[in-house]
Amino acid sequence: MEYILHLAIVVTIFSILAMSxxxxxxxxxxxSLSHATFYGIGAYATAILTTQHGFSxxxxxxxxxxLAAVIAYLASFPILKLKEDSLVLxxxxxxIIMFNVMLNWTDLTKGPLGIKGIAAPEIFGxxxxxxxxxxxxxxxxxxxxxxxxxxxxxxPYGIIIKGIRENRTVTAVNGxxxxxxxxxxxxxxxxxAAIAGSFTATFLAFIEPKLFxxxxxxxxxxxxxxxxxxxxxxxxxGAFILILLPEVLRFLGLPPSxxxxxxxxxxxxxxxxxxxxxxxxxxxxxxx
Amino acid sequence: xxxxxxxxxxxxxxxILNDLSFDVQDGSITGLIGPNGAGKSSFYxxxxxxxxxxxxxxxxxxxxxxxxxxxxxxxxxxxxxxxxSKLLPQITVxxxxxxxxxxxxxxxxxxxxxxxxxxxxxFENEKxxxxxxxxxxxxxxxxxxxxxxxxxGQSKLIETxxxxxxxxxxxxxxxxxxxxFPEMIKVIKGLIRELVASGRTLMFVEHDMKLIAEIxxxxxxxxxxxxxxEGTFEHVKTxxxxxxxxxxx
Amino acid sequence: MQILVNGIIVxxxxxxxxxxxxxxxxxxRFFHLLYGIxxxxxxxxxxxxxxxxxxxxxxxMFLGAAIAALLGxxxxxxxxxxxxxxxxxxxxxxxxxxxxxxxxxxxxxxIWKNNTYSISISETIKEGYHFLGITITFNxxxxxxxxxxxxxxxxxxxxxxxxxxxxxxxxxxxEMTTILGLKTNQIILIVFFIGTFISSIAGTMxxxxxxxxxxxxxxxxxxxxxxxxxxxxxxMRGAMLGGLLLGVVxxxxxxxxxxxxxxxxxxxxxxxxxxxxxxxxxxxxxxxN
Numbered sequence: 001m002e003y004i005l006h007l008a009i010v011v012t013i014f015s016i017l018a019m020s021x022x023x024x025x026x027x028x029x030x031x032s033l034s035h036a037t038f039y040g041i042g043a044y045a046t047a048i049l050t051t052q053h054g055f056s057x058x059x060x061x062x063x064x065x066x067l068a069a070v071i072a073y074l075a076s077f078p079i080l081k082l083k084e085d086s087l088v089l090x091x092x093x094x095x096i097i098m099f100n101v102m103l104n105w106t107d108l109t110k111g112p113l114g115i116k117g118i119a120a121p122e123i124f125g126x127x128x129x130x131x132x133x134x135x136x137x138x139x140x141x142x143x144x145x146x147x148x149x150x151x152x153x154x155x156p157y158g159i160i161i162k163g164i165r166e167n168r169t170v171t172a173v174n175g176x177x178x179x180x181x182x183x184x185x186x187x188x189x190x191x192x193a194a195i196a197g198s199f200t201a202t203f204l205a206f207i208e209p210k211l212f213x214x215x216x217x218x219x220x221x222x223x224x225x226x227x228x229x230x231x232x233x234x235x236x237x238g239a240f241i242l243i244l245l246p247e248v249l250r251f252l253g254l255p256p257s258x259x260x261x262x263x264x265x266x267x268x269x270x271x272x273x274x275x276x277x278x279x280x281x282x283x284x285x286x287x288x
Numbered sequence: 289x290x291x292x293x294x295x296x297x298x299x300x301x302x303x304i305l306n307d308l309s310f311d312v313q314d315g316s317i318t319g320l321i322g323p324n325g326a327g328k329s330s331f332y333x334x335x336x337x338x339x340x341x342x343x344x345x346x347x348x349x350x351x352x353x354x355x356x357x358x359x360x361x362x363x364x365x366x367x368x369x370x371x372x373s374k375l376l377p378q379i380t381v382x383x384x385x386x387x388x389x390x391x392x393x394x395x396x397x398x399x400x401x402x403x404x405x406x407x408x409x410x411f412e413n414e415k416x417x418x419x420x421x422x423x424x425x426x427x428x429x430x431x432x433x434x435x436x437x438x439x440x441g442q443s444k445l446i447e448t449x450x451x452x453x454x455x456x457x458x459x460x461x462x463x464x465x466x467x468x469f470p471e472m473i474k475v476i477k478g479l480i481r482e483l484v485a486s487g488r489t490l491m492f493v494e495h496d497m498k499l500i501a502e503i504x505x506x507x508x509x510x511x512x513x514x515x516x517x518e519g520t521f522e523h524v525k526t527x528x529x530x531x532x533x534x535x536x537x
Numbered sequence: 538m539q540i541l542v543n544g545i546i547v548x549x550x551x552x553x554x555x556x557x558x559x560x561x562x563x564x565x566r567f568f569h570l571l572y573g574i575x576x577x578x579x580x581x582x583x584x585x586x587x588x589x590x591x592x593x594x595x596x597x598m599f600l601g602a603a604i605a606a607l608l609g610x611x612x613x614x615x616x617x618x619x620x621x622x623x624x625x626x627x628x629x630x631x632x633x634x635x636x637x638x639x640x641x642x643x644x645x646x647x648i649w650k651n652n653t654y655s656i657s658i659s660e661t662i663k664e665g666y667h668f669l670g671i672t673i674t675f676n677x678x679x680x681x682x683x684x685x686x687x688x689x690x691x692x693x694x695x696x697x698x699x700x701x702x703x704x705x706x707x708x709x710x711x712e713m714t715t716i717l718g719l720k721t722n723q724i725i726l727i728v729f730f731i732g733t734f735i736s737s738i739a740g741t742m743x744x745x746x747x748x749x750x751x752x753x754x755x756x757x758x759x760x761x762x763x764x765x766x767x768x769x770x771x772x773m774r775g776a777m778l779g780g781l782l783l784g785v786v787x788x789x790x791x792x793x794x795x796x797x798x799x800x801x802x803x804x805x806x807x808x809x810x811x812x813x814x815x816x817x818x819x820x821x822x823x824x825x826n
Contacts, residue, residue, distance in 0.1 A: 031628070055713070078808050084628050085568050089762060090811060093804030104797040155400045156386065156411050159379070163387045166376035173336055174388050175454075184397065214755075218635070225472035226631070261643040261651075271636030275620070275629050285434070286378045288628050 005131040008201060012138045013196050016145050018223040018235035020192035023149050025221065025288065026229035027158065028185045029165030030080070033086050033217045034095040038068040038190035040102060040212025042197025047207050048108065048114040057121035063199040065191045071098075072190030076183045083168075092238045095217055102209035114208030121202050128202075138199055142236075145192055149232055151172055161185055162230065165286075215264070226274055228284020237282060242267070289314045289458060289489050295344035297327070297334050297513070304330045306513040308344070312458070317480075319504035319521070321497075323533055326510040328493040329371055329450050332460050336361055336368065347460065363390070365457035369464060371493070373443040377436035381427070381446060384435050385418040388453040393468075414453070421449050425475060441472045452486075459483055462493045477503070497525075509533070512533045539671055547686035547746075548784020553739035554757055555764035555776035556691065557732040563771040564704065564728045567627035570634040571612055572736055573758025574641045579605030579737025580749045581649055584656050594658045602737035609733030610726050612637065618722070638754060646751040655748040656741070679776050680742045687735060688777065695773070696732075704728055728765045736761070763803055767810040769817025778818055782806075 022036045045064030048054035055063070079091050102109050109115070120129040121137065128134045152158055161181055163171040168178045201207050219242065227238030244261040254262060279287040290312035297305035305327045312318050320328045333339045335346055336358045346353040353361055375384050388398045399407045422428045425445055435443060448464055465473050466478070480503065482491070484490060495498050500507060507526055509517040511533040517524040524530050548734060554576070561569050583601030586592055592600075616637060620630055658679060665674040673681075695701035703724050740749075740757055760783065768779025783803060790802030 004312035030773055041744065078812055081812055083625075085631055086766075086811065088628075088806075089568070089759075092759075093807055097801045097804055100798060100801045104795075124586060137608045151699045152397065152400055155395070155407065156414075157395045159383045159395070159402050160395060162379050162383065163376055166378055167374060169338060169358070170370070170374045170376060171387065173338075173362055173368060175359050175390055176387075177359045177394075178359070181428050188397070218639075265643045268636040268639030271639070272616075272633050275625070275633045276637070279625075279629060288626065288632070 005135055007243065008140055009131070009135050009245065010141045011240050012135070013199050013203070014220065014223065014239035014243055015142050015236045016138075016196040016199075017193055017220045018191045018227065018239045019142075019145055019149055019195075019232050021220050022224045022227075022229065022232060022235045023153070023192075024185055024189035026224055026231070026235075026284070027153055027165065028161040028182060030182060030186055031084070031091075031221070031288070032079070032186070032189075033088055033092040033214070033221065034075070034079075034098070035193050035220050036212045036214075036217035037098040038072060039197040039200070039216065039220075040098070040207075041068045041071060041190075042194030043201040043207050043212065044102065044109055044115075044197075045194070046198040046201045047118050050202075051115060053119055056123075057068070057198070057202065058123055058155035061195060064194040064198050066286045068190040068194035068197075069187050072113050072187045073183060076186045080179060080182050080186065092214065092217075095214060099209055104211065109209070112208060112210075112285070115201075116206050118201050118205045118207070120205075121199075134203065136246055138203075138242055141195065141199070145195075146232055146236075148192075153230075153232070157181075165230075174195060219267060222271055225288070226270055226283075228281030229286040229288060231281065231284040234281055234283035242270070289316075289349060290491075291345075291347040293345045295331075295334065295346060296342040297330055297339055298342040299339070304339075304356075304513050305334065305341075308510075308513070308515055310508050310515060310518060312489060312491060313393075315484070315487065315489055316506050317484060317492065317504045319492045319500045319507040320495060320510065321494065321500060321507060322510035323510070326533075327513040328510055328514075329462055331510075332368055332458075332462060333534060334494070335366070335460070359385055364457075366460065367451050367454050367456040367458075368460035369447050369451070369462050371462040371466070373440070373447050375435040375438070375443045375446055380432050380433055381422070381435055381438065382415065382431045384446060385421065385450045385453055386414055388450040389414045390454045418453065421452055425449060425479075441468055444468060445472065445476065448476050451477075456488060457490045458491070460491045463495065464492075465494065465496060465499055473499075497521075501525075538669075540675065540792050541785060542671050544788035545781060546673075546680055546784070547673060548781035549681060550739050550742045550780070551760050551764045551776040552780025553684050553687060553735055553742070553782050555768065555780045556688070556773055557735035557739065558758070558761035559705070559765050559768075559771065559773060559776040560728055560735075560817035561732040562765065564725050565613075565621070565630075567617075567630040567635065568762065569617075570631060570638050570755075570758050571616075571641065572609075572733070572761065573731050573740075573756065574638045574645070574751075574754030575605050575609050575612070576736035576740035576757055577751065577754040578608065578641065579733075580740045580744045581645060583737075583741050584654060584744075584749070587656070587765060598738060598741050601741070602734045605737040606730045606734040606820065609729040613725060613729045627783070638758075642751045642754050649751070653748045653750045656744045658745070662732030663739060676745045680745060683742060684739065687738060689771075691731075691735070700724070700727060708756060760803065763807045765817075766807060767814075767817055771818035772817070772819040775817055775819035 017035060017039060025031045042064035045067055046057065046060040049063060050057065075094050078208040079087060080095060082090055103111055106209065120127060122128070128137050133230065160171065160176050164178050164181055172178045223238035223242050224235055226236030226241065227236070245266060246259065249259060249262060274281060293309050293462060295305055295308040309319045309329065320331065322328055330339065335353060337356060338358065341354050348364055348366065351364060395407070419428060419431065419515045427445070429441065429444060430438065451459055464476055472479065480490065492504060504521060507519065507521045507524050508515060509530050515523065516533060517527045558572055561572065579601045582604050583597045585599050586597035587594060616633065617630060620633060658676065664680065665672045695705055704727065743757065764779035764783045765776050767782060768775030768777065783806065786806050787799055787802050791799055
């Protein structure tokens with residue numbers, strides 16, 4: 001039971017990440033490889049503020065959200081100047097820069113040693129130390145996330161951002177300030193990634209820069225692509241499949257020494273297969 | 289309505305538009321003609337600041353367009369179509385129509401979440417309007433099809449139809465008839481008449497001289513980025529430089 | 538001065554990587570991310586020949602590069618071409634390429650473990666050379682000479698042979714190649730062979746300095762991409778200068794900021810170029826809007 005709950009929590013946290021990246025990449029067409037960076041900013045904000053500065057959980061989450069928003073907004077200036085392939089590269093470069101900051105700014109982040117002893121969240125005196133309660137909290141957040149993005153994407157706002165994804169010139173000529181929408185989307189996506197990061201920090205009780213490197217960004221993007229671009233339900237499905245896949249492998253008796261490699265090989269294979277067989281992903285209709 | 293003065297567009301060493309000057313009268317239908325590469329579509333692109341002009345001025349009812357962004361220019365009351373139909377392929381027909389609607393502006397997150405339902409009410413109204421338009425041309429069953437699944441003619445039709453979603457003053461059309469069957473041409477001609485009847489001023493890029501003669505009340509002839517003639521079609525078609533430009537091509 | 542020399546040596550390798558990458562990019566027009574990991578595979582094969590059969594370093598390097606190059610051709614024929622024939626976008630091809638990169642990288646990790654291995658030319662460590670207050674190690678000298686020889690050979694090939702001219706033509710004009718009587722696909726196969734071959738040699742040069750690890754694949758291809766973009770993608774001369782500039786700037790960065798910030802310097806350089814000089818130093822293809 002403990003094990004299943006653990007998995008359920010991981011799936012839910014990644015659902016939040018995948019849904020928010022889908023908003024950025026699937027709906028608006030900003031194929032960003034820096035989502036794990038904002039995830040990391042949230043995680044570090046909570047870790048540092050709660051362990052060293054006596055903050056409680058909720059204010060630390062808020063600081064993380066604001067920080068992610070500010071950094072995303074600033075980063076959006078160079079990133080959004082580009083499109084498609086070069087945008088992917090520069091967003092990736094940005095995540096490498098931020099990863100190096102986490103790694104090298106040891107006074108703040110303790111560098112590769114990571115931060116230990118992050119306490120479980122406590123909200124209004126109620127501790128979420130027990131797994132069922134923690135799961136309930138994360139699950140509720142995921143539901144809120146889902147309806148938040150659903151509301152946006154079903155509104156006229158959703159039509160405009162999808163228009164931007166399809167063709168920026170035509171959307172601009174139709175009277176929409178493309179860059180302003182893109183910036184807003186990129187920033188809002190980052191804010192939700194930061195929330196997921198705060199949860200991860202308290203859930204694992206320990207974080208290190210490696211958790212927010214390139215591979216997690218890629219993993220989240222694979223979830224979005226596999227589930228289907230511009231499909232929120234698809235992103236949840238993608239998170240579900242890609243988190244459970246390695247567990248299935250473990251059950252099949254794969255030795256733990258090669259598990260990590262095989263797992264990543266499967267991620268690579270999934271990418272290739274989806275592009276070949278179903279470029280719109282499992283539940284999506286938009287093909288990249 | 290529209291005053292173009294000494295408009296230039298130079299890209300690299302090429303003079304795409306060369307000291308172009310002309311007026312477009314209120315309520316008129318002005319044809320922009322000339323051989324391939326004369327700079328007709330480029331003029332539209334400069335007007336919308338998709339290419340930055342190298343010099344000159346374009347004024348709409350006294351307001352300078354040069355230096356404004358495409359969305360600002362659109363908000364001043366100008367709509368356009370593109371030569372190769374630019375419906376957005378991976379969103380639905382209805383969404384394509386709604387994208388042109390100006391009530392959507394500005395849609396920000398504050399209005400999405402705290403608009404008190406006004407936004408969604410307006411949204412429904414616009415959807416109704418779009419559906420009425422689709423019904424008029426018999427495409428109401430295509431509402432939820434992705435635009436990429438439409439035939440060429442259908443997407444041309446929608447491209448013209450969505451001009452009705454916005455109360456623009458000036459409409460720039462880029463070869464709305466090219467490659468269409470006669471029946472479809474008739475439908476689009478009808479739509480164009482409606483656009484004019486609703487008080488819009490029209491500009492046209494078109495190759496088919498018969499259509500130009502039939503529809504336009506004023507014609508501007510471009511060649512290699514310069515205006516070589518202007519007047520009624522009957523007038524310009526007799527001019528030697530016009531005949532030269534077309535035959536010498 | 539020493540920084541400059543070190544920068545030029547590293548930059549020479551980047552330049553080689555970038556030239557191979559550019560060659561491929563200008564004929565297929567998508568980011569072939571697998572490029573880096575195939576080079577790494579070449580390094581592992583070189584090391585394998587070196588250790589198993591105890592053959593000469595240069596022969597091993599040649600063999601490793603040749604096998605990697607054949608693999609490069611195979612990837613074009615069986616991974617990319619089917620998608621290209623379906624007119625997939627460059628983004629799709631890049632995603633596929635990335636998926637394949639992850640697979641190959643982990644396959645290497647499964648076979649050879651996830652450690653850093655060093656590779657060396659001879660068993661004894663040769664002394665460095667000193668002149669004018671600059672120190673150059675034996676390895677660095679080999680790197681410098683190999684880079685030079687390869688660049689000259691490539692220039693000759695591209696400018697003096699029928700195939701070379703066809704390769705230069707294909708990026709701009711597919712018809713031209715048919716006029717020369719060569720099939721487009723043949724040319725692309727040759728391009729993949731040459732490009733991968735160069736990358737594998739360049740990779741081996743890198744390994745001489747810092748060893749080899751499965752994750753270096755991504756690192757190498759990124760350096761190639763950055764160098765290509767700042768040089769002006771699609772231009773051979775640009776790739777070369779871009780590589781040198783990247784090497785020098787990185788070394789200055791290391792000197793003033795410390796080794797931890799090497800990647801940061803590289804990407805900041807890239808961002809500066811993309812923002813202010815998006816067509817690079819020698820533009821052929823505009824890559825930003």
